[in-house]
Amino acid sequence: MVNKKENNMSQARQAYNNGDYEKAHKIWLTQAEKGNPEAQAWLGSLYANGDGVDVDDKNALSWYEKAAEQGYSMAQANVGAMYFMGQGADKNVDKAIKWLSAAAENGDVNGLFNLAVIYTKGEEVDINLERAAELYQQAAEQGHYPSQSRLGYMYAHGQGVKKDRIKAYLWLSLAAQHGIGTALNELESIVKSMSAEEKAMGATLSEQWRNKTGANTMQVAMQPTPSN
Structure with a gap:
């Protein structure tokens, strides 16, 4: 089961690197809805950067936060940065420090x-x-x-x-x-x-x-x- 999940994630990363954002999005969405924090973080990346989708900071933050809550350090760093800059939500320095501190503790x-x-x-x-x-x-x-x-x-x-x-x-x-x-x-x-x-x-x-x-x-x- 784990190998199948990792294979799906590998296919999504390869599709992303090849510029096939639609395929990457489809795979990551399926995995993200199953609670995969890496897939959730990558979905956040797609919406933050507008890769194959319209830029949507609110949606990006939502997916990042789901991954961050599971301890995914890169997502924690991005959630912190977005709250600090007021992207996807009102600026909130307290939340920014909370998430950046969590990411920092994980060495991000x-x-x-x-x-x-x-x-x-x-x-x-x-x-x-x-x-x-x-x-x-x-x-x-x-x-x-x-x-x-x-x-x-x-x-x-x-x-x-x-x-x-x-x-x-x-x-x-x-x-x-x-x-x-x-x-x-x-x-x-x-x-x-x-x-x-x-x-x-x-x-x-x-x-x-x-x-x-x-x-x-x-x-x-x-x-x-x-x-x-």
């Missing part, structure tokens, strides 16, 4: 990043740079480029963490190599004030982390809602 990088953004900006919550840095760190260690960039900036300026040019170099260089322009600009700025020894230490750390996080740097296959 988008949940970690978006929750960190909320604490960094202090939008309807108290600014908490220390907490933001912790969250960025967890996502950065999984190879999440935007989090690496934000964390590097915080180390460069001593925001939420003790100022540390070597750690700033580490995270900014990792982000910069993947095209994060703000990271490259910040890296060029701090390099001017670093000694040759500091640069060498930063480069060594960067190489070590590049090897460590290399397996985690692929983009998540399903990112239905944008990061803030």
Whole structure:
């Protein structure tokens, strides 16, 4: 039974990758109505992005939330982001934090990043740079480029963490190599004030982390809602 369900899900993913959204939608709808959280999340993705259907944020949120309630971390992150941005429902920061926190506890990088953004900006919550840095760190260690960039900036300026040019170099260089322009600009700025020894230490750390996080740097296959 499990193999048949997984086979159906595999067929749906293949259809989606081939642009056959109608077939993917049909399979995922059948599985979602049976309570499959992955299928529910993918249905949310279709409606959020308008893949083969009209964009429908309310319907997207409904399916995401069903998956989120079953502990599907990617859906939890998307529900949190949608409540924070007021997509599919009125903006609700409390619900956003609830779902982003759940996703973060499950190690979801988008949940970690978006929750960190909320604490960094202090939008309807108290600014908490220390907490933001912790969250960025967890996502950065999984190879999440935007989090690496934000964390590097915080180390460069001593925001939420003790100022540390070597750690700033580490995270900014990792982000910069993947095209994060703000990271490259910040890296060029701090390099001017670093000694040759500091640069060498930063480069060594960067190489070590590049090897460590290399397996985690692929983009998540399903990112239905944008990061803030």
